[in-house]
Amino acid sequence: MGRAGGPAAPPWHSLPDEVWEHAFSFLPADADRGAAACACHGWLRAERRSRRRLVVPNCYATDPRDAVDRFPSVRAAEVKGKPHFADFGLLPPSWGAYAAPWVAAAADGWPLLEELSFKRMFVTDECLEMIASSFRNFQVLRLNSCEGFTTAGLAAITEGCRNLKELDLQENYIDDCSSHWLSNFPECYTSLEALNFSCLHGEVNFTVLERLVSRCRNLKTLKLNNAIPLDNVASLLRKAPQIIELGTGKFSADYHPDLFAKVEAAFAGCTSLRRLSGTWDAVPDYLPAFYCVCEGLTSLNLSYATVQGPELIKFISRCKNLLQLWVMDLIEDHGLSVVASSCSKLQELRVFPSDPFGHNGGQVFLTERGLVDVSASCPKLESVLYFCSRMTNEALVMIAKNRPNFTCFRLALLEPRSPDYITRQPLDAGFSAIVESCKGLRRLSMSGLLTDLVFKSIGAHADRLEMLSLAFAGDSDLGLNDILSGCKSLKKLEIRDCPFGDKALLANAAKLETMRSLWMNSCSLTVGGCRLLALKMPHLTVEIINDPGETCPVESLPFDSPVEKLYVYRTLAGPRSDTPDCVQIV
Amino acid sequence: MLGMAECKGRSQHSPSSSMDSSNHPALSTTASPCRPDRQDLSTDLRLGLSLSTSPSSSSSSLHEAESIISNPRNQVLFNWPPIKPFLRSALAASASRHRLQRTLFVKVYMEGLPIGRKLDLLLLVGYESLLVKLCHMFKTPITYAAVYHQQVPAVKAAHILTYEDQDGDWMMAIPDQCKETKDHKSGIMLSSKLDSCGSLYFLFCSLFGRLVEKYLIESRC
Numbered sequence: 001m002g003r004a005g006g007p008a009a010p011p012w013h014s015l016p017d018e019v020w021e022h023a024f025s026f027l028p029a030d031a032d033r034g035a036a037a038c039a040c041h042g043w044l045r046a047e048r049r050s051r052r053r054l055v056v057p058n059c060y061a062t063d064p065r066d067a068v069d070r071f072p073s074v075r076a077a078e079v080k081g082k083p084h085f086a087d088f089g090l091l092p093p094s095w096g097a098y099a100a101p102w103v104a105a106a107a108d109g110w111p112l113l114e115e116l117s118f119k120r121m122f123v124t125d126e127c128l129e130m131i132a133s134s135f136r137n138f139q140v141l142r143l144n145s146c147e148g149f150t151t152a153g154l155a156a157i158t159e160g161c162r163n164l165k166e167l168d169l170q171e172n173y174i175d176d177c178s179s180h181w182l183s184n185f186p187e188c189y190t191s192l193e194a195l196n197f198s199c200l201h202g203e204v205n206f207t208v209l210e211r212l213v214s215r216c217r218n219l220k221t222l223k224l225n226n227a228i229p230l231d232n233v234a235s236l237l238r239k240a241p242q243i244i245e246l247g248t249g250k251f252s253a254d255y256h257p258d259l260f261a262k263v264e265a266a267f268a269g270c271t272s273l274r275r276l277s278g279t280w281d282a283v284p285d286y287l288p289a290f291y292c293v294c295e296g297l298t299s300l301n302l303s304y305a306t307v308q309g310p311e312l313i314k315f316i317s318r319c320k321n322l323l324q325l326w327v328m329d330l331i332e333d334h335g336l337s338v339v340a341s342s343c344s345k346l347q348e349l350r351v352f353p354s355d356p357f358g359h360n361g362g363q364v365f366l367t368e369r370g371l372v373d374v375s376a377s378c379p380k381l382e383s384v385l386y387f388c389s390r391m392t393n394e395a396l397v398m399i400a401k402n403r404p405n406f407t408c409f410r411l412a413l414l415e416p417r418s419p420d421y422i423t424r425q426p427l428d429a430g431f432s433a434i435v436e437s438c439k440g441l442r443r444l445s446m447s448g449l450l451t452d453l454v455f456k457s458i459g460a461h462a463d464r465l466e467m468l469s470l471a472f473a474g475d476s477d478l479g480l481n482d483i484l485s486g487c488k489s490l491k492k493l494e495i496r497d498c499p500f501g502d503k504a505l506l507a508n509a510a511k512l513e514t515m516r517s518l519w520m521n522s523c524s525l526t527v528g529g530c531r532l533l534a535l536k537m538p539h540l541t542v543e544i545i546n547d548p549g550e551t552c553p554v555e556s557l558p559f560d561s562p563v564e565k566l567y568v569y570r571t572l573a574g575p576r577s578d579t580p581d582c583v584q585i586v
Numbered sequence: 587m588l589g590m591a592e593c594k595g596r597s598q599h600s601p602s603s604s605m606d607s608s609n610h611p612a613l614s615t616t617a618s619p620c621r622p623d624r625q626d627l628s629t630d631l632r633l634g635l636s637l638s639t640s641p642s643s644s645s646s647s648l649h650e651a652e653s654i655i656s657n658p659r660n661q662v663l664f665n666w667p668p669i670k671p672f673l674r675s676a677l678a679a680s681a682s683r684h685r686l687q688r689t690l691f692v693k694v695y696m697e698g699l700p701i702g703r704k705l706d707l708l709l710l711v712g713y714e715s716l717l718v719k720l721c722h723m724f725k726t727p728i729t730y731a732a733v734y735h736q737q738v739p740a741v742k743a744a745h746i747l748t749y750e751d752q753d754g755d756w757m758m759a760i761p762d763q764c765k766e767t768k769d770h771k772s773g774i775m776l777s778s779k780l781d782s783c784g785s786l787y788f789l790f791c792s793l794f795g796r797l798v799e800k801y802l803i804e805s806r807c
Contacts, residue, residue, distance in 0.1 A: 087668070087670050087671075088665045088668045088669070088670070089665045089671065090665060171670065171672050199672070281680060281683065303673065304673070304676050306680045352669065352673060353667060353669065354677065355677075356667050356669055356674075356677070359681070360681070363704070363705070363706070387667060387669075412667050412668060413667075414667050416666060447667075471666065471668075472666075
């Protein structure tokens with residue numbers, strides 16, 4: 001800054017905004033751009049006007065119109081709504097996260113918008129119609145874990161978005177009102193590059209699909225739904241051998257040599273195939289049809305595949321270049337040891353439970369052994385989600401020692417509060433070893449028997465931890481206090497069924513403003529404590545969520561009434577006005 | 587378990603009820619006063635697994651862990667373990683499809699252990715995978731009679747696979763022969779016999795008539 005009588009201001013101060021905008025375009029991370037914007041008014045102006053990509057991780061953190069005003073040049077926006085635990089049914093369905101205000105604000109202020117992504121939000125057909133009619137160069141629509149719309153809304157998109165490149169529908173709840181959304185793509189339309197309708201339950205017109213696939217020569221991603229039989233999948237592949245990512249439809253059929261030959265030939269033509277997924281009730285006899293693509297696969301998602309046995313293992317073992325493997329625990333320890341020796345480039349492993357509620361008498365043999373083997377032999381492994389029935393501290397310590405490069409470690413023991421099954425001790429030592437060894441750990445989910453001791457370690461060592469999920473853990477408020485007073489980088493904390501009360505929250509209220517959100521359910525919170533927290537921290541929204549049907553006004557409840565569900569998040573917008581009756585903002 | 591009860595109803599022979607522990611030479615010598623009642627197999631298997639004496643601590647821990655798993659848990663726990671609804675419904679759909687398919691549940695007992703293990707033969711592919719599965723379950727080598735006699739020096743405590751036919755006689759399993767019995771109503775193998783130095787005894791009880799290949803025509807139970 002120029003001072004009176006001092007040296008003149010440096011020449012870069014008078015550079016035009018366009019130069020700064022160009023400079024900022026090299027900053028890859030939004031956080032860096034945000035930091036630059038804080039430096040001075042000039043940089044703030046240049047940065048906000050040149051921001052092309054905006055991510056809003058909590059749709060209630062700001063008013064949509066403010067976001068659009070602040071960043072007028074956005075071409076790609078991603079907005080996320082409900083908290084993560086909504087995935088497991090812990091949020092009442094009417095809670096909120098409506099996409100409509102965002103679509104309306106975008107339609108007003110971002111006419112050149114090209115990409116829109118919504119995750120865990122309520123998206124209506126009207127929203128989709130507005131998207132289809134408001135943005136003349138709209139190219140990418142991604143809806144993940146959303147609900148509220150039907151195939152009629154999809155029809156508006158396919159008809160209205162002439163430049164659509166990507167329609168990605170992942171795990172949404174879509175009402176099928178039998179509209180021919182697929183047929184609405186005009187005959188002259190050829191720009192489709194990615195189509196994912198795996199979550200749709202209804203039939204699609206296969207002839208229409210086949211014609212669409214034939215004329216869209218740039219199609220790289222195709223994820224089909226369960227209604228498309230294997231025979232048709234093979235036909236589609238012959239029309240689109242350039243495909244990179246495939247989600248098969250219903251991959252099950254009685255073995256027939258002709259069909260096998262057809263499938264095998266179809267896959268043989270797909271030399272660019274790198275990512276494979278699908279809902280496979282796969283008959284093992286068909287797995288060899290995939291052998292020709294195994295070598296090229298980098299991602300394999302068998303998380304819906306109930307296939308098991310030697311064929312599964314043989315198949316996976318041929319995928320020597322896998323970076324990402326999602327599989328059911330039907331692979332068992334033996335299968336994982338084969339993965340460990342075959343897939344040396346593995347970076348991410350997710351193992352899902354085939355019998356999560358114990359109805360089938362526990363025939364699966366997936367234990368801690370499988371994870372120990374993979375962590376020992378896969379040097380690049382950095383992300384794990386592992387459902388299993390038992391664990392030991394020793395195994396966790398070994399895993400921590402083998403793989404200090406974990407960035408994401410999520411362990412879900414099927415039985416809550418399971419101790420070390422050999423020593424019967426809590427798993428404190430094991431998880432402490434993980435956080436002490438894995439200095440780059442960004443995400444951690446813990447389960448099993450855990451005392452306050454483990455939280456001491458986490459608070460002290462997990463400096464890079466951004467997201468922590470706890471269930472049935474801890475003994476007292478000390479545990480929560482250690483987390484909130486440590487964990488410098490913590491952004492999201494989600495807790496269920498832990499004996500944590502108001503004290504730790506109130507003592508660390510300021511910390512909550514440095515975080516994106518806090519979720520707690522079935523803990524030991526009280527209405528009075530939440531009220532105090534809200535009073536103390538005006539920039540936080542403190543939501544008390546009851547079961548739908550229970551709408552007793554919070555004001556009338558005594559101080560020590562228990563709070564079943566609490567959701568706290570920082571916001572610039574003040575309390576939201578679209579809460580259902582079961583949600584009260586204190 | 588549902589599969590067993592249903593298949594039991596369909597089988598003409600109900601061999602489970604024809605099994606009588608007093609007929610079995612090996613069984614009559616076992617000290618297992620708490621041998622489960624064979625008539626009510628579904629109850630057995632539900633409650634059956636618990637701590638038992640076994641050669642290694644890890645195996646008993648496995649049984650204990652299995653007893654946690656085998657009881658349907660979390661009926662009062664809300665939404666644990668944390669799986670997404672799509673996976674939940676896919677598993678439910680798959681489970682109901684499997685209930686429509688035939689299952690061939692058998693029980694394996696190890697002498698000295700009153701607690702048996704349950705196995706669905708139709709999930710296996712042939713005798714090799716059965717051997718592998720059994721070895722895994724009981725952490726002990728199991729083999730066929732012919733093979734055992736050939737490899738005696740190498741394997742000192744192997745368990746030979748034998749089976750019980752519909753007359754209640756214990757026969758040594760020879761894979762080729764056994765395959766021929768697949769059309770035979772009494773099919774099924776099972777078993778391992780006491781060898782001269784070993785002390786383990788496996789019993790594999792056939793509950794249903796036919797041993798079939800794994801790709802059955804789906805049929806409603």
